[in-house]
Each structure stands twice: as structure tokens, then as C-alpha cells.
Amino acid sequence: MNSTLLKYGILIILLTLLQVSIFNNVDLLGYINPYFYIIFIFVFPFDKNKTALLISSFLLGLFIDILTNDGGIHTFSIVFIAYFRVFLLQILSNKNEDDIEQINTKDLSFVVLFLWISILTFMHHFLIFSLEQFSFVEFSKLLLKTFLSSILSIVLIIFGLQLFLKKKSNA
Amino acid sequence: MLQLIKFFTNNRVGLLFLILELIAFIFIVKSHSFHHSKYLNSANVISGSIHKKSTNIKNYFNLKSQNGDLVKENELLKNKLEQFIESTDSEKINSNTKYKYISSKVVYNSYHKRNNILTIDKGSNDSIKPNMGVVLSNGIIGITLRVSKNYSTVLSLLNSRTKINAKMKNSHHFGSLEWNGKSFSKAQFTDLPIQANIKIGDTLISGGKSVIFPEGIPLGVITDFSIDKKSYTTIDVNLFADFSALNNVFVVNNRLSEEQFELESINE
Numbered sequence: 001m002n003s004t005l006l007k008y009g010i011l012i013i014l015l016t017l018l019q020v021s022i023f024n025n026v027d028l029l030g031y032i033n034p035y036f037y038i039i040f041i042f043v044f045p046f047d048k049n050k051t052a053l054l055i056s057s058f059l060l061g062l063f064i065d066i067l068t069n070d071g072g073i074h075t076f077s078i079v080f081i082a083y084f085r086v087f088l089l090q091i092l093s094n095k096n097e098d099d100i101e102q103i104n105t106k107d108l109s110f111v112v113l114f115l116w117i118s119i120l121t122f123m124h125h126f127l128i129f130s131l132e133q134f135s136f137v138e139f140s141k142l143l144l145k146t147f148l149s150s151i152l153s154i155v156l157i158i159f160g161l162q163l164f165l166k167k168k169s170n171a
Numbered sequence: 172m173l174q175l176i177k178f179f180t181n182n183r184v185g186l187l188f189l190i191l192e193l194i195a196f197i198f199i200v201k202s203h204s205f206h207h208s209k210y211l212n213s214a215n216v217i218s219g220s221i222h223k224k225s226t227n228i229k230n231y232f233n234l235k236s237q238n239g240d241l242v243k244e245n246e247l248l249k250n251k252l253e254q255f256i257e258s259t260d261s262e263k264i265n266s267n268t269k270y271k272y273i274s275s276k277v278v279y280n281s282y283h284k285r286n287n288i289l290t291i292d293k294g295s296n297d298s299i300k301p302n303m304g305v306v307l308s309n310g311i312i313g314i315t316l317r318v319s320k321n322y323s324t325v326l327s328l329l330n331s332r333t334k335i336n337a338k339m340k341n342s343h344h345f346g347s348l349e350w351n352g353k354s355f356s357k358a359q360f361t362d363l364p365i366q367a368n369i370k371i372g373d374t375l376i377s378g379g380k381s382v383i384f385p386e387g388i389p390l391g392v393i394t395d396f397s398i399d400k401k402s403y404t405t406i407d408v409n410l411f412a413d414f415s416a417l418n419n420v421f422v423v424n425n426r427l428s429e430e431q432f433e434l435e436s437i438n439e
Binding site: 017020024025032033050054055061065066067068069070072073075079083133138 | 187191194195197198202279281284415
């Protein structure tokens with residue numbers, strides 16, 4: 001238990017530093033940045049209890065918010081997708097809640113994995129950008145921004161996930 | 172009541188979810204009110220030093236262009252000094268100048284959001300207080316928001332809450348400079364009376380009506396405007412300052428600002 005705690009504690013800090021120092025400075029076309037840190041939601045194991053996931057993603061969002069002066073928008077958005085990740089996977093893979101606990105991210109088919117990551121990422125980014133504007137005045141611009149940033153994030157997350165899972169199976 | 176307790180004990184994860192989201196939402200609302208964003212901001216020692224470290228690394232890569240900028244600024248200042256010496260009588264030189272500049276470095280920059288807030292590496296130890304101007308020699312960057320001992324956050328010009336008093340360089344008509352969130356190199360000039368004859372290429376400078384900023388800082392040139400029923404609708408201004416590459420900035424301390432604020436509050 002303690003080693004898991006340490007492992008995910010380090011992961012939170014590492015993802016925070018990566019996001020703030022590297023991914024926030026990508027600025028593709030001047031304003032497109034990937035939010036890579038939500039890979040945390042996809043690598044967190046299913047057999048651990050949900051309370052731990054909610055609290056640790058709350059902390060991760062909080063760290064990012066403090067470092068980027070964003071109030072609480074990252075916290076809000078990541079807790080939101082942390083809560084809905086299991087529901088969504090149930091729908092996508094046609095399994096009940098108990099089956100999901102046995103599941104390993106490696107065993108998911110690529111289509112399910114891709115849809116699961118894409119939908120959650122899109123939800124997260126949409127929340128981020130709409131909370132940032134605090135209004136829906138320029139809705140089309142909001143959608144475009146969400147869409148472009150999501151694509152970048154999804155590609156990076158899938159790539160990162162391959163690395164993470166490979167390393168895990170070797171160990 | 173018993174049922175309510177039962178519901179929550181059966182659904183602890185859902186309850187925790189709602190509580191965490193509520194906390195996050197309170198943070199968001201707090202951050203939107205001007206003087207209460209004291210909970211989550213990077214004007215604290217830990218995040219300030221993290222940003223400083225990563226900025227230090229980044230700075231190595233653009234030393235050359237920074238040097239160029241500094242040389243240019245030196246040249247400008249030398250010319251100004253020359254003019255100053257030529258034009259002033261000895262009685263005019265006054266050691267009690269109204270504005271004092273404190274040089275500072277931007278350790279966290281942000282320009283791609285709708286509401287941008289920066290962090291600089293000077294704080295109350297260098298006599299910085301909230302509501303001071305942050306400028307470059309060729310533009311206004313923003314206004315200090317929260318101050319800790321060694322760091323401060325700055326409400327950027329690229330923020331929906333920022334409105335800066337500006338005027339035409341040649342006609343002295345006033346208006347205010349705002350940002351519509353589209354491009355970080357373009358701001359919008361509003362509230363300009365129709366009597367002001369503007370044309371593309373006119374220069375905009377900071378107005379003297381502000382307590383926070385000194386008068387006459389060049390801001391940008393007008394690149395585009397449209398007129399609708401005898402009033403200007405939108406005037407686009409190309410900013411001189413490059414918000415994507417901020418490094419050395421100056422915080423302006425107006426020694427007489429408190430006096431002016433006090434006087435104006437009596438009048439109200």
C-alpha cells in the first residue's frame with residue numbers, strides 16, 4: 001500500500017512539473033496547448049478504490065492550478081472526468097461494475113481505449129476552456145479551441161500510455 | 172433524515188465527488204473577484220521558485236535576442252538623457268520624482284488564455300504593493316494583483332478584467348485599451364469620441380488620467396477601424412510589446428498615488 005502511495009505521489013509531482021514546464025509552453029499556432037497531465041486518469045488502476053482516485057486527481061488539479069494562476073478550473077475538470085471514467089468505460093465495453101474492477105488497461109481493445117480516452121479528454125478540455133472564459137459568448141471559438149487542443153492531447157496521451165504500459169509489463 | 176444519512180453512506184464516492192467539485196468551484200469564483208484571489212496563486216515561495224528555475228533554463232536559449240533588446244533600450248535611454256540634459260535648467264531637475272521604477276523578471280508568462288495572469292520575481296521585500304503598474308519601455312504589461320515577500324502576480328493587459336486609459340499621440344483624445352481574447356499582439360481601443368480623427372498608422376500612448384501608469388508610454392499603432400452611425404465600433408491596435416517573449420519588466424511605483432486616491436475618494 002505504501003509503495004503504491006509513494007508511486008502515485010511521485011507520478012502526481014512528475015506530471016505537474018511536466019505540464020507546467022513543458023506542455024504549457026508548446027503554444028502551437030499561438031494558443032494550442034496539450035493538457036497531458038490527465039493521463040493520470042487513464043493509468044490509475046481500476047482495482048484501487050474510487051475515493052483514492054478522486055482525492056489524488058483533486059490534488060493533481062490543485063497543484064496545476066496553483067502553478068498557473070488558474071483559480072480552480074483544472075481541479076474542477078480533472079475531478080469531473082475522474083468520477084465519470086468508470087461509467088463511460090462500462091458503456092463502451094459493455095461490462096458491469098464488478099467486471100471493470102478486474103480490467104487492465106492493457107487488455108482493452110484499441111477502439112474502446114481510443115474512444116474512452118478521446119471522450120474524456122474532450123470533456124475535460126471543454127470544461128477547462130469554458131470555465132476559463134466563464135461564458136459561452138464565443139461558442140464556436142470555444143469549440144474550435146477545445147477540438148484542436150484535444151487532438152494534440154489525445155495523441156500525446158496514447159503515446160505516453162504505450163510507454164507507461166510497456167514499462168509496467170517489463171517490470 | 173435517516174434515509175438521507177443512509178443515502179449518503181451508501182453513496183460515499185458520489186458525495187465526495189460533489190464536495191470536491193464544490194471546493195474547486197469556490198476557488199474558481201474567488202479567482203474571478205479582483206481582491207480575493209488569495210487562495211490559489213503562484214505568488215508563493217514554492218511555486219515561485221519552481222517557475223524561476225524553469226525560466227532560468229529557458230533564458231539561456233534566448234540570451235542573444237535579450238541582449239539585442241537591452242542594447243536597443245540603452246540607446247533609447249541615452250538619447251532621452253541627451254535631450255533631457257539639453258532641455259532642462261538646473262531648477263527643473265528635481266530629485267523627488269513622481270515615479271520610481273523597480274526592475275523585475277517575469278518568471279511565469281501566459282498569453283494564450285482568455286484571462287492571463289503573470290508572475291514576477293519581486294515582492295513586498297522590494298516595496299511592491301498591489302495595484303502598481305507593470306511596464307516596458309514600449310508598452311504596458313499589466314497591474315500587480317497579489318504580492319508575497321519575493322513574488323507578485325500581475326493582471327495582464329491580455330485579460331477581460333483589464334482596462335487601460337490611453338490616448339492618441341497627436342490629438343490627445345482619450346479612450347481605453349482592452350483585449351478581446353483573439354490575438355496576443357492586438358488589443359482594442361474603445362470609448363474614443365468620434366471627434367477624434369484617426370487613421371491607420373496612428374500611434375497610441377498611455378493617458379495621464381491613470382494613477383497607476385505614467386503618461387506617454389508608447390502602446391501600439393492603429394491597424395484597422397470601423398465606423399458605425401457616427402461612433403467608432405472597433406479599433407484594432409497592434410501592440411509594440413511582444414507578450415509571448417516577456418523577460419525584463421519594470422514595476423512603476425507612483426509615490427503620490429495614495430494621495431491622489433485619497434483625494435478622489437473624498438470627492439465621490
